[in-house]
Amino acid sequence: MKIAVCIKRTPDSESRFKVAASAAGIDETGLKFDLDDFASYAVEAALQINEKGGGGETVVYAVGPDSVQESLRKAMSMGADRAVQLKADPVADGIAVARALAAELKSGGYDLVLFGKHSFDNSAGVVGTATAELLGLPCVTAASELNVSAGKGTARRELEGAAELVEFPLPAVVTIDEGVARPRYPSLKGIMAAKKKPLESKPAQLGAVRVTIARMELPPERPAGRILGEGTAAIPELVRLLQNEAKVL
Amino acid sequence: MANVLVVAETRNGELRKVAFEAVTAGRKLADASGGGEVHALLAGPAGIGGKAEQLARYGADVVIVVESADFAQFARESLAATAADRARAGRYRAVVLGFSSQGRDLGPRIAARLDAPIAADVTELAVTGDTITAKHPGYANKVIVTLTLSGAPVVLSVRPSAFTAAETPKAGRVEQGQATPASGPTVRVTEVKEGAKGRPDLGEASIIVSGGRGLKARENFKLIEELADAFGNAAVGATRAVTDDGWRPHADQIGQTGRQVSPQLYVAVGISGAIQHLAGMRTSKTIVAINKDKEAPIFKVADYGIVGDVLEVVPALTAAVKEARKGH
Ligand SMILES: Cc1cc2nc3c(=O)[nH]c(=O)nc-3n(C[C@H](O)[C@H](O)[C@H](O)COP(=O)(O)OP(=O)(O)OC[C@H]3O[C@@H](n4cnc5c(N)ncnc54)[C@H](O)[C@@H]3O)c2cc1C
Numbered sequence: 001m002k003i004a005v006c007i008k009r010t011p012d013s014e015s016r017f018k019v020a021a022s023a024a025g026i027d028e029t030g031l032k033f034d035l036d037d038f039a040s041y042a043v044e045a046a047l048q049i050n051e052k053g054g055g056g057e058t059v060v061y062a063v064g065p066d067s068v069q070e071s072l073r074k075a076m077s078m079g080a081d082r083a084v085q086l087k088a089d090p091v092a093d094g095i096a097v098a099r100a101l102a103a104e105l106k107s108g109g110y111d112l113v114l115f116g117k118h119s120f121d122n123s124a125g126v127v128g129t130a131t132a133e134l135l136g137l138p139c140v141t142a143a144s145e146l147n148v149s150a151g152k153g154t155a156r157r158e159l160e161g162a163a164e165l166v167e168f169p170l171p172a173v174v175t176i177d178e179g180v181a182r183p184r185y186p187s188l189k190g191i192m193a194a195k196k197k198p199l200e201s202k203p204a205q206l207g208a209v210r211v212t213i214a215r216m217e218l219p220p221e222r223p224a225g226r227i228l229g230e231g232t233a234a235i236p237e238l239v240r241l242l243q244n245e246a247k248v249l
Numbered sequence: 250m251a252n253v254l255v256v257a258e259t260r261n262g263e264l265r266k267v268a269f270e271a272v273t274a275g276r277k278l279a280d281a282s283g284g285g286e287v288h289a290l291l292a293g294p295a296g297i298g299g300k301a302e303q304l305a306r307y308g309a310d311v312v313i314v315v316e317s318a319d320f321a322q323f324a325r326e327s328l329a330a331t332a333a334d335r336a337r338a339g340r341y342r343a344v345v346l347g348f349s350s351q352g353r354d355l356g357p358r359i360a361a362r363l364d365a366p367i368a369a370d371v372t373e374l375a376v377t378g379d380t381i382t383a384k385h386p387g388y389a390n391k392v393i394v395t396l397t398l399s400g401a402p403v404v405l406s407v408r409p410s411a412f413t414a415a416e417t418p419k420a421g422r423v424e425q426g427q428a429t430p431a432s433g434p435t436v437r438v439t440e441v442k443e444g445a446k447g448r449p450d451l452g453e454a455s456i457i458v459s460g461g462r463g464l465k466a467r468e469n470f471k472l473i474e475e476l477a478d479a480f481g482n483a484a485v486g487a488t489r490a491v492t493d494d495g496w497r498p499h500a501d502q503i504g505q506t507g508r509q510v511s512p513q514l515y516v517a518v519g520i521s522g523a524i525q526h527l528a529g530m531r532t533s534k535t536i537v538a539i540n541k542d543k544e545a546p547i548f549k550v551a552d553y554g555i556v557g558d559v560l561e562v563v564p565a566l567t568a569a570v571k572e573a574r575k576g577h
Contacts, residue, residue, distance in 0.1 A: 124369035126357040133361035141354040158500040159350045160450035165440040178506045210366040215395040225548045231557040232565040246535040248514040
């Protein structure tokens, strides 16, 4: 089946973050960037669907500056067939990004368009669902299980204290949660092959950008932790503090 | 003066806590924009209109009741279309909803339909002239981002528990509204599997007891359950190590790739405190950690730590908490 996967490049989640001098972004010096975690689950899901189906095509898309090409190559080294960069400076307006993706995907003839359920940097989860709306396609958000076959699919979504099982016709958009597929590591052969796979770059049709980052700051530090003691001997003190200091008992 | 539309979340014919929080956030926004009205959209199956009074109590001037058999389940396309139509007709300054699993799904749909800017997972809101600024935590709660949104309406989804629902009774004049049917192919719910009954959801609980690999075996999770019971109405969470091993369902996972929670009390039992786990719970008001390794990173964020074996400490703590809560 013909599958598009829209990805993002984000910094390593283990990093310590600093705010840039401009205060309108993070200081990127020394940060390691990679294909976003949920996006990598989406790439893996697409590859598995096509491997099982024995054929098809997996195309990866990213909106962003030239640095996103590295993540597009990573997706191709995992097995995606080709990549498209929709070139733009970083944008904080998810609807504008969705507009650019929808304009590009509209005539792509895709059976399935996958996204990560959200990206690590802002965890907003706007772009995938908004793209689906603009394309007029059904959309399952945050799927933790996904099965697709000719013309239709089923998925599971985790709700607060419940889970929802759904079915939907193809073509469709699905945003991927943890649980669907664990991403593979690119093989050496995959990395070599990715270098020769086509990566097309063209300007993103963002339209009006109406959300901008005014400021970033670090949250207040938690006060340093405090160890009360060892073993059961520390319990009376803990209970006392929970009653009198934290006031939760 | 500008009015705000709140999309009130319901499930199984009941309003969710996040609905009241969204009304409170909407109220703040309307008051800050020169005293506008808050209109709450209350969509659900027949009979949902009976809940209108609850929304009025939290500050809804008008409650738009839309009853439709389709809304017995999460009819996402129709619900988004209904909200967007109402937003368009009412010329609202903002559409506010909760950043719950339902709100995460609906917010971008409504924004796309209205071609409106959206800020998600909002923890603070401010209005200055024509612009709305919204704060939201980014980079797994490690950075606070302030966004500026221009144009009207804007869509804002508020992080659960960030706005404490406050009673500010208003008239809550009831208007009957119409559901807009979905215009294209839709996602159909085939089944809703209700989770374990009798425990609050992780996002709504004021106390969470969470277990990690330090519990050693699936059976030992009953110690976590018992401690949660001792606290009264506590929820139970887990680390990815535990959900990966299948000791607990994925839905219980707290962290960067799981749920993000901010309870009054978070008790971390046999949890090392990996950065991806901290990402989901570091904003908790009070953190307690029990771990046998005094160097475990969880102790760096724990207000109160106990170094010890969970199999020994937890049953004793359960007994002590029960004792302390006697008479509750
Ligand atoms: C991309 C990515 C995303 C991730 N997302 C998440 C996420 O959302 N949530 C999450 O939780 N993790 C996540 N992880 C995994 C995370 O890195 C850790 O591996 C995980 O949190 C560890 O779980 P744990 O603390 O239960 O286990 P461990 O790290 O194995 O820690 C067990 C702890 O128990 C203690 N212990 C052992 N025996 C006892 C005993 N008898 N009594 C007392 N203490 C004892 C040990 O000292 C240790 O500190 C993610 C990882 C990656 C790479």
